[in-house]
Amino acid sequence: MTAPPHDCLARNEWICGAYLSSRRQILWDAVLQHLQLTALSVLLGLVIAVPLAVAARRWRWAAGPVLGVTTVLYTIPSLAMFSLLLPVYGLSASLVVAGLVLYSLTLLVRNILAGLRAVPEDTRQAARGMGYGPVRLLLAVELPLAVPAAMAGLRIATVSAVSLVTVGAIVGYGGLGNLIYSGMNTYFKAQVLTASVLCVVIAVAADLVLLGIQRLLTPWTRAEPA
């Protein structure tokens, strides 16, 4: 009788160095797909959310429908959201991105709108008095002042997106979620734990990077003592 191999893979342990070294390429590809899906959907969400928030700020009647629709979208569970998009996109990465964009919209629109509404009326009038037109007022005064609130929304949206990408495993585009899904079917503990930990690491890292960007974009918030 030959002795079974005595490594952690054969014993199916949760923490396994041999898994990390032998599956490096698979892990790297999954991380890359995870980052691409997250980044693409949050950026698309931002591109759509800014005009929506500006419109909701400018025209009072637009605020209700915009906030209402995005809130309804946010209430729909992720698995159902991806499934509802199946007839439109089929089994593709676009389906995952589209679903994540819809989710990030709620958080982004709400926060950007709150930021725009918080711009003091005095500031706005001062800018008008200096001869700023509506476009320049928006681009040079209102949007920069809304950055802290918008960045708070962007951070929440990004962290949520990192976590929701895993559900994309249902259509085969879930980044690290694919590894969790296949690890579940084969009862592969090391793979499930490694992929899960990497998800959390990506979420925390993305949050810290965005926090850094926020600091760089809003130097005036650091000038006053807290």
Added chain:
Amino acid sequence: MNTLSDAWSWLTSAAHWSGENGIWHRLGEHLWLTALCLVLSCLIALPVALVLGHLGKGGTLAVNISNVGRAVPTFAILVLLLLTPLGKYGEGPTIVALILFAVPPLLTNAYVGMREVDRDVVRAARGMGMTGRQLLLRVEVPLALPLILTGVRIAAVQLVATATLAALAGGGGLGRIITAGFNLASTPQVVAGAVLVAVFALVVEGIFEAVQRFAPQWARGGSG
């Protein structure tokens, strides 16, 4: 358009509503899981949050636990629990995962609600000679109720979503209709299941909206 009519005929066929895999059975499972875990998580989270809020301690923990919950993928926790010894006990992993994701919003909202109670009111109640228990039950909890209820609503919607995902890890509930549809490569069934889940989530959200809207003034607070 074709997929929609196919999904509609899937939904309206009587055979899909009865039996072990039927819609009624799955809906019952979903409702049961959501309600059971909502009660359990309230029993766990609310006493802790109310006491911490009353004492004014553990604020960092109570507020940050929501951010931590957001960073951890629900799907990962479901699968991790399934692979632990707990996975042998049927719905065990699902129930534990559901509670884990319902506790943070309950804890955070109840704690913040307790801390936002006007300090002057609290001091006045103390000055009237109220004991800590009276202060907690007669002053702080009633005033914090709007935010506590908001936490319960967020937790309920979260539970419906998590219970759907549990189907991916072999749990019951309406999500099973979707996963079975994917396994059968039947787009109409996937869409029909998704519509059921979405409607269920929106109904739960709507019920809580209505409860908050029609509750007595003092339970609604300023913004609801």
